[in-house]
Each structure stands twice: as C-alpha cells, then as structure tokens.
Amino acid sequence: MMQQAEEILQKYYGYSSFRKGQKEAISHVLHDRNTLAVMPTGGGKSLCYQIPGLSLEGTAIIISPLISLMKDQVDALNSYGIAATYINSSLSAGEQRQRLQDLRQGRYKFVYVAPERFDSPQFLSTIQSIPLSLIAFDEAHCISQWGHDFRPSYRSIVPTLYQITNLPVLMALTATATQEVIRDIKQLIDVPDESIVNTGFARDNLSFRIIKGRDKRDFVEEYLKARPNESGIIYTATRKDADSLQHYLSNKGFSAGKYHAGMTENQRKQAQVDFVQDEITTIIATNAFGMGIDKSNVRYVIHYSMPMNIESYYQEAGRAGRDGEPGDCALLFSSQDINLQRFLIDQSPSEEKKKEEYAKLQAMINYCHTHTCLQQYILDYFEDPFSSEPCGKCSNCTLVGEVQDMTLEAQMVLSCVKRMGERFGAGLTAKVLKGSSDQKVKQFKFNTLSTYGIMSNYTEKELTRFIHFLTAEGYLTPGKGRYPALQLTDESVTVLKGDKPVEMLVESTTAKHESNYNAD
Numbered sequence: 001m002m003q004q005a006e007e008i009l010q011k012y013y014g015y016s017s018f019r020k021g022q023k024e025a026i027s028h029v030l031h032d033r034n035t036l037a038v039m040p041t042g043g044g045k046s047l048c049y050q051i052p053g054l055s056l057e058g059t060a061i062i063i064s065p066l067i068s069l070m071k072d073q074v075d076a077l078n079s080y081g082i083a084a085t086y087i088n089s090s091l092s093a094g095e096q097r098q099r100l101q102d103l104r105q106g107r108y109k110f111v112y113v114a115p116e117r118f119d120s121p122q123f124l125s126t127i128q129s130i131p132l133s134l135i136a137f138d139e140a141h142c143i144s145q146w147g148h149d150f151r152p153s154y155r156s157i158v159p160t161l162y163q164i165t166n167l168p169v170l171m172a173l174t175a176t177a178t179q180e181v182i183r184d185i186k187q188l189i190d191v192p193d194e195s196i197v198n199t200g201f202a203r204d205n206l207s208f209r210i211i212k213g214r215d216k217r218d219f220v221e222e223y224l225k226a227r228p229n230e231s232g233i234i235y236t237a238t239r240k241d242a243d244s245l246q247h248y249l250s251n252k253g254f255s256a257g258k259y260h261a262g263m264t265e266n267q268r269k270q271a272q273v274d275f276v277q278d279e280i281t282t283i284i285a286t287n288a289f290g291m292g293i294d295k296s297n298v299r300y301v302i303h304y305s306m307p308m309n310i311e312s313y314y315q316e317a318g319r320a321g322r323d324g325e326p327g328d329c330a331l332l333f334s335s336q337d338i339n340l341q342r343f344l345i346d347q348s349p350s351e352e353k354k355k356e357e358y359a360k361l362q363a364m365i366n367y368c369h370t371h372t373c374l375q376q377y378i379l380d381y382f383e384d385p386f387s388s389e390p391c392g393k394c395s396n397c398t399l400v401g402e403v404q405d406m407t408l409e410a411q412m413v414l415s416c417v418k419r420m421g422e423r424f425g426a427g428l429t430a431k432v433l434k435g436s437s438d439q440k441v442k443q444f445k446f447n448t449l450s451t452y453g454i455m456s457n458y459t460e461k462e463l464t465r466f467i468h469f470l471t472a473e474g475y476l477t478p479g480k481g482r483y484p485a486l487q488l489t490d491e492s493v494t495v496l497k498g499d500k501p502v503e504m505l506v507e508s509t510t511a512k513h514e515s516n517y518n519a520d
C-alpha cells in the first residue's frame with residue numbers, strides 16, 4: 001500500500017520522498033484509521049489526504065472553512081491531471097446543480113466544500129449515494145471551541161456526519177493546535193491516540209525578531225530598501241494603518257499593495273492576484289489577508305504592531321518561507337499596541353471569552369518582553385511535544401550584550417509591588433519606584449512607601465521595561481482581568497528571600513544598533 005503511495009508521489013507530484021509525518025499520516029488513513037495530522041504551515045498537509053484520496057476507491061470530500069483557497073487547490077489538482085472540483089456559495093445555483101450531478105456520477109476524485117454544505121439535503125443525499133474514499137477536515141482547529149478561530153458551523157457538522165450511512169475514514173489537518181485543541185478534535189472525530197501524527201510546530205527556516213523603540217515607518221522603509229526584490233507581507237492592526245502605510249510606501253516608490261476588509265471584493269481579489277503573481281513585492285494588510293493565500297516564496301512577514309495572541313501571530317508570521325527557504329519574521333512592538341488589543345477584546349459580549357482573550361494577550365505581551373529564544377517561547381506556548389534547542393537566530397539568541405545580576409533591582413520592584421497591595425500595573429509601579437510626583441501616586445499615598453523613589457537612577461521607561469521583563473520571566477503575574485494588577489508569584493518569593501538570582505542580558509549600544517538595523 002505504501003509503495004503505491006510513493007509511486008503516486010512521484011508520478012503525480014514529481015517529488016522523490018515524503019516529508020516528516022506525511023508517510024505516517026497517509027499510512028494511518030490507508031489502514032482505515034481516523035487520523036489527525038498536526039504539521040506546521042508549509043509542512044505538506046495537502047498530500048496527506050490527496051495521496052490516500054488517489055489510492056482509495058471513490059470520492060474524497062474535503063471540508064474547508066476557506067472558500068478562497070478551494071479554487072487554488074482545485075486548480076493545482078487539475079494541473080496534475082486529477083479530477084477535482086469545489087461546490088460553494090461562489091457558484092450559481094445552476095453550477096452547483098451541475099457539479100452535484102457530476103459528483104453523483106463519480107466524475108471527481110476530490111470535492112472541496114465549506115461546512116455549510118452539510119446543511120444541504122441534496123448534497124447529503126448525493127454523497128450517500130456514491131462510494132467515498134475519505135472525508136478530510138482542513139484547518140481542523142476551527143472545529144474546536146478552544147481554537148482561536150472557532151467556527152460553530154464547522155463543529156455542528158460532526159453529528160450530521162455520523163448519520164451518513166457510508167461514512168468513510170475521517171482525517172483532520174491543522175497547523176495550529178494546542179494540546180487542548182488536539183484533545184478536542186480527537187474526541188470529536190474519534191481519532192485513536194496512535195493515529196495522531198504531530199510533527200511539532202518548529203519552523204526551522206524562520207528567524208523571529210522583536211524590534212522595540214524604533215520609529216516603525218522608518219524601520220519599514222529601511223527594511224524594504226535592503227530587500228528590493230523580495231516578496232513580503234506587512235500586517236497592520238487597523239485598516240487605517242494599512243491605508244496610510246501603503247500610501248507612504250507607494251509615494252516613496254516601493255511596489256506596495258494593500259488588502260483589508262474595507263476594500264471591495266474586486267479590489268481585494270486584484271491585490272491578492274498581484275501579490276501572488278509577483279506584480280507587487282509587498283502587501284500591507286490587516287489580518288483579513290492570508291487565510292487561503294498559497295504563496296510559497298514570501299521572504300518576510302513584518303507585524304507593524306503586536307497582534308492579539310500567539311496563535312494569530314504564529315499563523316501570520318508562518319506565511320513566510322513556506323517553500324523551506326529562509327523567512328524573516330519581525331514584530332515591531334510599542335506599548336500602545338497593547339491598548340488597542342485590549343480595546344478590541346472589550347468588544348466581546350462574553351465575560352468568559354474576555355478573560356480568556358486577556359490571558360492570551362498577556363502571553364503575547366510576554367513574548368515581546370521575554371529574553372528566552374523566541375522560537376522556543378512559541379513552541380512552549382503550544383506545548384510542543386518536541387522540546388528543542390534555542391534556535392540560534394532569533395533576536396534573543398543573537399542578542400549581544402552582557403549578563404548582569406539584577407537580583408537587587410528585582411527585589412526592589414517586587415517589594416514595591418507588594419507594598420502597593422498587588423493591585424496596580426507596570427506604569428504606576430514604575431512611577432513609585434522612580435519617585436514621581438504624579439497625582440495618582442499621591443492619591444494612593446504611595447509617596448509614603450519605603451520603596452518610593454528607591455530606583456530614581458532609572459528612567460520611568462527603563463523601569464517599565466524591567467517590570468515587563470520580570471513579568472515575561474514569571475516573577476510577576478498581571479492577574480486575569482481587564483487591567484493588569486501585578487501580583488507576586490512563587491518565583492518572586494524565592495527571589496525576595498534571596499534564594500534565586502535574577503539575571504538579565506543587557507544589550508550593549510553597538511549590539512542594539514546591529515540587532516535592530518540588520519535584516520539578517
């Protein structure tokens with residue numbers, strides 16, 4: 001069976017060997033075991049259902065929440081000489097009917113549909129009347145309510161699915177799944193433990209960087225100048241930012257397009273085509289862009305401001321380097337980014353949801369302040385089963401500077417937090433440590449604390465950064481609510497007792513210059 005799979009790989013796709021995890025996933029499906037494949041973006045998930053689909057009898061149904069991706073997938077299959085189509089709301093009723101009829105006659109090996117298609121009695125009766133090879137859930141994290149991109153309609157097809165009398169083997173594929181999401185998918189579509197294929201999330205060809213304290217527009221301009229012919233995406237947090245940055249860059253003569261939900265469908269389509277076909281080198285976009293973009297030679301993804309959570313960040317940044325060649329992922333951080341994300345989270349009507357989102361946002365903020373390897377930080381966040389070495393190329397791994405013992409300073413901060421009643425955020429704490437005569441400091445009588453002004457030799461900004469560092473490293477926790485209320489942790493107790501040193505790599509000025517300015 002696996003020999004046939006290898007023959008298909010060579011004959012249809014022209015590839016000589018399988019990538020990590022592909023063979024295993026294919027083998028499980030061919031042995032009729034429901035299978036979950038967790039592989040990074042660009043890992044080659046499509047082949048994991050396409051090859052079984054080609055070797056088994058009957059038609060494969062691929063369920064995807066991304067209507068925009070279906071056409072590309074189908075075009076790619078057709079170009080290999082494989083009979084494939086899609087049925088979705090972008091087609092006229094007549095076209096839909098025609099394709100259903102062709103499907104009934106067994107004309108297709110692959111049919112792509114959106115989850116809503118399972119509400120259609122015609123579709124259900126059609127697939128019950130033909131031999132099916134498999135049913136695949138692409139972007140399977142969307143069926144889990146623990147996922148960051150939960151689609152209720154995706155989840156609700158599962159019961160319908162189990163009423164199908166000729167139910168074939170099921171397969172789920174995703175690039176972003178925490179252990180929670182994996183458990184959820186496994187239970188929902190009944191995947192035995194032994195057929196969960198998880199290759200981990202590491203993207204060895206990507207370099208992650210955090211850039212702080214630079215004018216963002218200047219940074220981008222310099223960056224694009226240094227990489228004139230390379231394709232890349234710049235994500236902004238708002239449409240307004242996308243508009244103005246694109247305007248600015250075009251005026252400067254850069255080949256830059258834009259993409260956001262405020263544009264007409266035609267404009268968006270055109271921008272996407274221009275980018276995919278290398279008519280424009282850079283696209284400035286909101287997070288509306290990317291789902292379903294199949295462009296393998298994206299060399300960089302810049303985040304113009306911090307996104308809402310690590311899941312979105314990794315998915316967006318992960319659009320770089322899908323061809324396996326190096327990709328650069330730079331995040332431009334400024335503390336105002338946090339307020340915008342909080343504001344967006346506040347729009348949610350559910351208190352429960354808000355709490356969750358704040359916690360996720362905090363993990364994102366910590367990412368911007370941590371001194372550990374950025375790739376490792378992300379892998380730890382996803383509880384990647386394959387613990388790895390530091391990547392050696394992120395902005396933390398390559399930071400040049402000297403390790404300084406900051407135990408005493410940490411103790412001052414921690415005891416100040418304690419004296420302030422563990423009810424306030426980094427900003428006010430920094431003011432107290434600095435000895436500021438701010439109104440709020442006086443209002444709470446913090447100018448009478450013994451820690452008032454004990455770190456006056458630092459600037460407020462430096463103090464805020466140091467507090468963020470302590471938070472990112474787990475010496476402080478910001479609490480769970482809307483406004484961070486710094487609290488001590490078990491770790492901080494050991495520091496206060498003097499049982500644990502706190503060390504921090506302090507960037508030397510020349511090194512700072514290099515790590516911020518050099519693209520590589």
Ligand code: ADP
Nearest residue numbers: 015017018019040041042043044045046047296
């Ligand atoms: P994913 O869906 O996991 O992001 P894709 O299925 O789109 O990834 O595959 C990414 C790229 O890798 C595609 O261009 C695909 O043709 C290529 N690819 C997949 N499997 C192999 C393989 N075994 N050998 C070489 N290239 C492969």
Ligand code: ZN
Nearest residue numbers: 373391394397
């Ligand atoms: Zn690293």
